[in-house]
Amino acid sequence: MQYSYNNFYEILTKVAKQSPNQIAIFDEKEKLKYHEIKQNVDKVAAYLQLCGVNFGDKVAMAVANSKEFIISYLAITAIGAVAVPMNTFLKTNEFEYILNDCGARVLFASSSLAKELIALSELEILRKIIWIGQTPKKLQSASKDDYVSVDEEYGESAYLSSTPQISKEDMSKGYENNGFVKNVNFSEALNHKYTLSITKYPKIDDLMHIIYTSGTTGKPKGAMISYKNIFSNVIGAHERFKVKKSDRFIVFLPMFHSFTLTAMVLLPIYAGASMVLVRSVFPFSNVLKQTLLKRVTVFLGIPAIYTAIGKAKIPWYFRWFNRIRLFVSGAAPLAKQTIDDFRVKFPRATLVEGYGLSECSPVVAANLFDKQKLLSVGPALNGYEVKIVDDEMMELPVGQIGEIIVKGDCVMQGYYGMPGVTDETIINGWLKTGDLGKIDEEGFIYIVDRKKDLIISKGINIYPREIEEVIYKLEAVEAAAVIGVKDVHADEEVVAFIQVKDGMDLDEKTVREHLKKNLANFKIPKSIYFAEELPRNATGKVLKRVLKEQIKDKI
Numbered sequence: 147m148q149y150s151y152n153n154f155y156e157i158l159t160k161v162a163k164q165s166p167n168q169i170a171i172f173d174e175k176e177k178l179k180y181h182e183i184k185q186n187v188d189k190v191a192a193y194l195q196l197c198g199v200n201f202g203d204k205v206a207m208a209v210a211n212s213k214e215f216i217i218s219y220l221a222i223t224a225i226g227a228v229a230v231p232m233n234t235f236l237k238t239n240e241f242e243y244i245l246n247d248c249g250a251r252v253l254f255a256s257s258s259l260a261k262e263l264i265a266l267s268e269l270e271i272l273r274k275i276i277w278i279g280q281t282p283k284k285l286q287s288a289s290k291d292d293y294v295s296v297d298e299e300y301g302e303s304a305y306l307s308s309t310p311q312i313s314k315e316d317m318s319k320g321y322e323n324n325g326f327v328k329n330v331n332f333s334e335a336l337n338h339k340y341t342l343s344i345t346k347y348p349k350i351d352d353l354m355h356i357i358y359t360s361g362t363t364g365k366p367k368g369a370m371i372s373y374k375n376i377f378s379n380v381i382g383a384h385e386r387f388k389v390k391k392s393d394r395f396i397v398f399l400p401m402f403h404s405f406t407l408t409a410m411v412l413l414p415i416y417a418g419a420s421m422v423l424v425r426s427v428f429p430f431s432n433v434l435k436q437t438l439l440k441r442v443t444v445f446l447g448i449p450a451i452y453t454a455i456g457k458a459k460i461p462w463y464f465r466w467f468n469r470i471r472l473f474v475s476g477a478a479p480l481a482k483q484t485i486d487d488f489r490v491k492f493p494r495a496t497l498v499e500g501y502g503l504s505e506c507s508p509v510v511a512a513n514l515f516d517k518q519k520l521l522s523v524g525p526a527l528n529g530y531e532v533k534i535v536d537d538e539m540m541e542l543p544v545g546q547i548g549e550i551i552v553k554g555d556c557v558m559q560g561y562y563g564m565p566g567v568t569d570e571t572i573i574n575g576w577l578k579t580g581d582l583g584k585i586d587e588e589g590f591i592y593i594v595d596r597k598k599d600l601i602i603s604k605g606i607n608i609y610p611r612e613i614e615e616v617i618y619k620l621e622a623v624e625a626a627a628v629i630g631v632k633d634v635h636a637d638e639e640v641v642a643f644i645q646v647k648d649g650m651d652l653d654e655k656t657v658r659e660h661l662k663k664n665l666a667n668f669k670i671p672k673s674i675y676f677a678e679e680l681p682r683n684a685t686g687k688v689l690k691r692v693l694k695e696q697i698k699d700k701i
Contacts, residue, residue: 147529147555149377153348154412155224158184161418165391170415172394172422172440173213180418183217190221192342193335197274199252201226201346204356206250207402208232208241208259211425214278214332215401216411218254219355221335226348229355230368231402233606235666238262240366244358246271248368248562254278254332267329278332285329350374356562357404359504359607368562371404375507378555379408380416382527386512387444387472387498389417394469396442398424398433403605404508405476410446419444430454434464441469448477448605449484452497453635456487465491473497474512477605479593481636482521499523501593504607505577506556511591525589530554534585539573547594550583551576599690601630603638608669610640616664617644622652625680627688628671631697642671643693645680652676673697 151157158180161168166181178186199205205222207229209215215231222229230248232241234256241262245253246269253272255263257279264282267275277285348354354373358366383389395414399406414421422440424433430451437445452475473488473495480499488497500512501523510532513524526532533541534548542548557577560568571578582595601608610628617626625645630638646652654674661670681692 147378149350149374149381151373151377152350153223153226153352153373154220154354154376154415155187155344155347157416158187158220158224161415165418168391168418169420171213171216172420172436174423174425176213178213183220186217186336187220187224188342189338190217190335191224191344192340193338194221194227194252195225195342196338196340197252199225199227201348202353203227203252204230204248204250206230206232206245206248206253208234208236208253208255208263209278209401210234210256210258211397211401211423212256212278213423214254216421218276218278218332219407219411223348223354224342225344226346226352228353230358231355231407232358233402233666234259234400235668236262237664237666238265239664240666241266242269244366244368245269247366248356252276257282273328275329276332276335277329281329281331348373350377353559355407357407357504359404365612367564367567369404369504370559370562371507372559374555375558376408376412378529379507379509379527380413382529382556383409383413383509383512384417386514386524386527387413387474388515389413389419389444391418393417393419393443394422394441395419395444395446396422396424396433396437396440398427399446399448399605404504405446405448405502405605408508409474409476414444427451434460437470438464438468443469444472444474445470446474446476449475449480450604450635450637452480452488453484453637456484456491460491468492470495474500476500476502476509478602478637479521479523484636485520501591503579503581505558505571505579506552507558510552510556519586519590522586522590522592524591526552526554526591527556530556532585532589532591533576534583539576544587545584547582547584549597550579550581550591550593552579553577601628601638601640603630603640603668606668608640613640613642613661613665613669613671616661617642617657619664620652620657620660622646622650624648625688627680627690627693629690629693629697631694639673640669640671641673641675641693641697643675643677643680645677 162180162184168180169177170180170183171178205227219229232244252274254276257277260282350373353370354376355371356368358368395410397410422436422442424436496515498513500509502508502510511523511526531553533551535541535551536548553576580597582597583591583593585591599610613628614626617623624647627643629641631641633639657674681689
């Protein structure tokens with residue numbers, strides 16, 4: 147496929163020039179036009195250059211939904227640096243793992259996450275933390291005597307304004323303008339005198355961002371996504387969803403998620419459309435309120451959201467006066483009952499179910515407007531190939547269940563720093579999804595189950611082994627197994643089984659306190675069961691399918 151652009155900064159520049167007064171972002175009571183977004187992006191990009199961020203450097207983001215997320219992301223990629231959006235629900239040690247793994251030098255951080263992020267200020271690898279919101283008080287002070295100004299024009303104001311500075315010790319090491327006051331406020335990145343000067347623009351095959359997703363080792367793996375990957379996905383979704391400049395997308399799912407980032411942020415920017423930002427999905431009544439008040443036309447969600455809407459009592463005025471033309475669901479299959487309930491409540495809108503994964507940028511397939519099949523996620527987007535294969539990678543006949551493999555410009559470059567795992571996942575250009583499915587004679591894809599041991603809860607991947615490893619750190623644990631069990635909403639709940647060592651005691655409270663110290667809340671099992679012995683096969687492997695059978699009627 148041929149592409150008209152090399153990078154996303156070209157698209158932003160074009161949209162800002164052609165439609166400068168088009169509203170790009172509705173953020174609570176504030177509106178930002180495309181020319182204002184472009185100005186802010188240029189300012190932040192210039193500041194990153196001032197901080198010594200170079201082409202290809204990794205810049206991490208632990209940022210809640212906000213206009214600052216969008217501006218920061220676009221600024222990072224504008225200068226050819228690589229954005230690394232991180233799950234904002236992680237704990238300190240989980241953030242630290244990702245930062246060390248990708249080698250991020252700069253971190254954009256929401257002050258609302260300060261509890262987990264303050265400790266990261268001690269990381270040697272991080273040269274700068276740019277706080278969005280109020281900079282934590284304990285990080286606002288420093289010793290003036292330890293610093294000298296990089297730019298003599300700033301004089302005494304250099305220290306006070308937290309502009310880039312270098313310590314006398316670092317200057318002797320030749321760090322030039324890479325040493326500076328470590329913790330600054332986002333306002334510093336917007337209010338400075340420097341002008342953006344880009345000497346090397348990103349090319350189509352350059353890396354745009356790294357999305358960390360759970361993998362076979364139990365540790366997060368960084369999926370490397372290029373500009374080509376994103377363009378192929380955005381263009382394909384633009385065609386499939388028939389996106390127009392007049393569309394307004396509501397953005398309430400976390401922006402760090404690949405689905406939200408591509409389909410709810412980059413797609414509307416590509417189309418010159420508008421985004422309506424909602425800081426949190428809770429209370430959901432506010433999401434519905436903003437949908438109505440801001441005249442939203444495109445609503446993207448996950449099955450848990452659609453199940454709740456399908457069962458809830460939606461006010462009659464919302465049902466009849468909303469402007470929604472398209473509902474899109476992703477991250478997991480929709481239950482038939484949810485689809486039926488939804489179509490009764492919103493007969494004027496089209497509900498489209500799609501399929502994708504972070505390693506595919508992420509959208510692979512989506513239903514057609516004029517032709518949909520119940521429980522199908524539709525055919526692949528234009529330019530992508532999808533096959534169903536057996537364990538030997540041999541293609542299976544139409545209608546037969548096997549592993550879904552994908553080929554096309556959507557397929558990631560690989561896992562960051564993990565060439566061996568990449569070679570196991572991508573074979574001759576075909577990406578093994580680990581999902582089981584089938585394809586009919588018209589190319590419509592049906593998701594049946596997952597081959598790999600991932601749990602998907604509210605659209606987020608959770609890998610059981612990571613949780614099991616934390617449980618095993620408890621001295622009294624003999625064996626542990628974590629599984630996902632579907633609840634009444636067709637979402638998955640995390641369930642843990644623990645076998646205690648003979649002669650030792652362990653209770654649920656102790657386990658939960660231990661898990662809360664080491665894992666993000668969404669990874670903590672909803673139910674914990676203690677068993678005298680876990681079922682195993684002849685080789686000693688725990689039989690998780692037996693555990694699922696034992697527990698399914700209790701959820």
